[in-house]
Amino acid sequence: MSAKKIISVLGSTGAQGGGLVRAILDDPDGPFVPRAVTRNAGSANARALVELGVDVVEASLEDEDSLRAAFEGAHGAYVVTNFWESMSADVELAQAATAARAAKAAGVAHVIWSTLEDTREVLPVSDQRVPVLQGRYSVPHFDAKADADAFFRDSGVPATFLRPTFYWEGFAQGTGPQRGEDGRLVFTLPLGEARLSGIAVEDIGRTAYGVFAAGDEYVGTTVSIAGEHLTGAQYAAAFADALGEPVDYRPLTPDQFRSLGLPAGDEFGNMFQFYVEGEYDFVGARDLDLVRTLNPRLQTFRSWLAEHVETVRPA
Numbered sequence: 001m002s003a004k005k006i007i008s009v010l011g012s013t014g015a016q017g018g019g020l021v022r023a024i025l026d027d028p029d030g031p032f033v034p035r036a037v038t039r040n041a042g043s044a045n046a047r048a049l050v051e052l053g054v055d056v057v058e059a060s061l062e063d064e065d066s067l068r069a070a071f072e073g074a075h076g077a078y079v080v081t082n083f084w085e086s087m088s089a090d091v092e093l094a095q096a097a098t099a100a101r102a103a104k105a106a107g108v109a110h111v112i113w114s115t116l117e118d119t120r121e122v123l124p125v126s127d128q129r130v131p132v133l134q135g136r137y138s139v140p141h142f143d144a145k146a147d148a149d150a151f152f153r154d155s156g157v158p159a160t161f162l163r164p165t166f167y168w169e170g171f172a173q174g175t176g177p178q179r180g181e182d183g184r185l186v187f188t189l190p191l192g193e194a195r196l197s198g199i200a201v202e203d204i205g206r207t208a209y210g211v212f213a214a215g216d217e218y219v220g221t222t223v224s225i226a227g228e229h230l231t232g233a234q235y236a237a238a239f240a241d242a243l244g245e246p247v248d249y250r251p252l253t254p255d256q257f258r259s260l261g262l263p264a265g266d267e268f269g270n271m272f273q274f275y276v277e278g279e280y281d282f283v284g285a286r287d288l289d290l291v292r293t294l295n296p297r298l299q300t301f302r303s304w305l306a307e308h309v310e311t312v313r314p315a
């Protein structure tokens with residue numbers, strides 16, 4: 001019988017949880033073994049995990065009994081909710097509450113809850129400059145996670161509050177450089193002169209692995225992570241070097257960005273306004289030396305870009 005401790009991983013078929021499963025597998029002599037949680041063990045991503053020899057179990061954040069069973073016997077649990085599936089803060093809150101109760105009931109010794117800052121500390125809903133979203137939020141996918149911290153704290157389950165940040169993979173989904181009508185590449189973000197903390201998504205799971213491996217050192221604490229903090233001009237310079245042609249940085253104001261009519265444009269406009277106005281605290285909370293201690297393979301933006309340049313190359 002294996003003496004290894006089980007880490008039950010929500011989101012194992014996705015970006016954050018998948019990174020943690022791979023980080024555990026990357027350390028075959030380490031103390032942990034993953035248990036991958038998915039709603040559908042027959043999906044291509046779940047079957048790929050089975051191929052790697054991972055124990056895959058079905059459970060849902062919408063079904064507390066299933067989740068408790070998925071956590072039973074586990075030492076640790078990684079809990080991530082996917083706001084973007086419902087785009088509802090209330091759904092995200094309910095799912096997080098379910099996970100906290102299930103982890104407590106199963107007697108899990110260490111939960112990592114993937115959370116984010118409460119942007120209302122910088123952009124209160126009384127601030128007339130930003131639209132209030134879903135009745136009580138400035139950036140629902142941040143604020144609901146921050147509100148959900150209380151479920152883990154109040155449940156009494158030993159928890160670490162892991163705060164990731166903007167995935168650089170997002171640059172491959174339309175936020176990277178685009179070719180303007182004059183043929184030049186333009187990198188457009190409503191970031192002003194502020195720094196944007198970013199991270200390679202694979203490093204979130206790797207860093208979570210470091211938190212589990214540190215035992216109870218980070219239980220009860222918030223660990224805020226990033227790979228690097230760069231200004232828009234610095235991102236543009238890195239894109240230019242990787243793409244082999246100039247890239248102009250074009251900062252929009254938050255209002256200009258919100259008025260573009262993009263999907264979830266208010267949500268993202270408010271988020272970037274938070275990054276700019278809350279820059280000092282957001283960047284300051286993310287100590288890259290600490291992150292590198294937890295995850296010695298932590299990638300810089302340029303090292304990530306070297307591997308992913310084709311994903312961001314515009315036509």
Ligand SMILES: NC(=O)c1ccc[n+]([C@@H]2O[C@H](COP(=O)([O-])OP(=O)(O)OC[C@H]3O[C@@H](n4cnc5c(N)ncnc54)[C@H](OP(=O)(O)O)[C@@H]3O)[C@@H](O)[C@H]2O)c1
Pocket residue numbers: 010011012013014015016017037038039040043046059060061062080081082083084085116141164165166167168170
């Ligand atoms: N994109 C960014 O820059 C960024 C930055 C910081 C934080 N975030 C946050 O990251 C979260 C998404 O994480 P991700 O990027 O790792 O997600 P992802 O790659 O889109 O994958 C979503 C994962 O969630 C699982 N899932 C969804 N609903 C579930 C349910 N009801 N029960 C159990 N599992 C469920 C899915 O599993 P199955 O489909 O297999 O069941 C899948 O593994 C969002 O809440 C977002 O706000 C994103």
